Amino acid sequence: MIPIHDVNPLRRTPWVTYGLVAANVIVFLLMPAAAHSLVGQVSLGELCRLQAFVERWGAVPVELLHDQLPALVPTGQGAVGPRGVGCLLGPPAYQKSPPLSVLTSMFLHNSWSHLLGNMLFLAIFGNNIEDRLGRVRFLLFYLVCGYAAGYGFALTTPDSTDPLIGASGAIAGVLGAYLVIYPRARVWGLIPVLFFLPLRVPAWLMLGMWFVLQALYATGYGTAQAGAVAYAAHVFGFVLGALLGLTLRRQPRRLV
Template identity: 85%
Template sequence: MGYPWCVIPVHDVNPLRRTPWLTYALVAANVVVFLLMPSAAHTLVGHTSAAQLCDLQAFVERWGAVPRELLRNQEPALVPTGRAVLTPQGAGCLLGPPGYAKSPVLSVLTAMFLHSSWTHLLGNMLFLAIFGNNIEDRLGRVRFLLFYLVCGYAAGYGFALTDPSSTQPLVGASGAIAGVLGAYLVIYPRARVWGLIPVLFFLPLRVPAWLMLGMWFVLQAFYATGYGTAQAGSVAYAAHVAGFLVGALLGFTLRRRPARGAPGRAGPAR
């Protein structure tokens, strides 16, 4: 999962009433998990052998969310063992019965903390840090955590419904973060967001959240159709759309309630 952006957000002008410790904890957890993944060392080296690729594939297969498994609620019969073998077509990964018990439902949770590359990780964490802190500030830590997980699950199962026969593992926090963006758009549409436009050089620009995040959603919906990008098969745009829509719907209900910890207050002044 990844984010195609015409504007890269770097900071929002939206005051906080408290330190967003849960947002920081989620960012830290994602970074730590990535450092423990086989892909962390492989991407730093810059060269990946067939054995390393098979090791990574086995890891992702075990902890990632596979659409076919999610919808059938069945464990896989054959999985990569982490060993590379030579075939007439070249190097491949040896398959075998899994030596572990996998829960398809829990795999959605574990998949939220896996990332395929440093770029994937850092991009997601940038968006979580910028937009997640205000949603945590509005909801409080416990409700924000529940909100984050609900959006992540909605994104995982939403993507599975669009491709029910897929055996490609889904990884990344993008779906849950998309839900955060949807809620942010609904609750703080007029908040100003500083971003960089990557045209020849990075040009700073301050725009309202409704414009930046609205453009983001339109792009995701367009890419989810399979048009406009050559990477549609490797990025779960449908998961982004599902997470965003669920986050926006929840945001409408939250917008009508006072901010957590501030009775009678609608939120930070614009």
């Protein structure tokens, strides 16, 4: 089910949510090759620069757990050799802080669909959590959930050298909090059955089903693409967001 709108009025403009959406879009447009992926005209050089960019600014599980860079990383240059076309590797020419890479990875996306899907969920559900927590606490909540998702994923894949990117871990925390704070809020969504059928359902049903699917996918059930999507990061972010939401919903609403 694709959410399109929730029936949950706000008391104020969610400037932090809007700012996070804008920051993610701007960073994506500045990433090598990513902005051109919509038309599919991406050269080898652009792909290699994108790979090097993601390697530098993404969160790599091995680096997070061992706090050291690999001996070889993509240089951003393409090459044609006896084994075909690929990207050149070389010693890292930069210093990298693995803990800081979790923060930067939250603003990186590898395609328009990846970006727009995440921003849709953030825009629909983030505004009410910001309204409930206040702007400063919401931003801290968002970042904490993102860090929990990043390090949680690293613990489940300690030997992985594939960079983790995307805001979905932090957004999963927002969904977890929304589920426990506003379980009865009505959410309009589209169900792809032959064609897109609009339906209004309670938040607990939509977000609960979303979490169950993420948990199943994280174990490898129901998908052949489990290695391409960090479903475990979604699970960690969602669980922490729900736990924090349980404590925060008993507190009065904040205005700042």
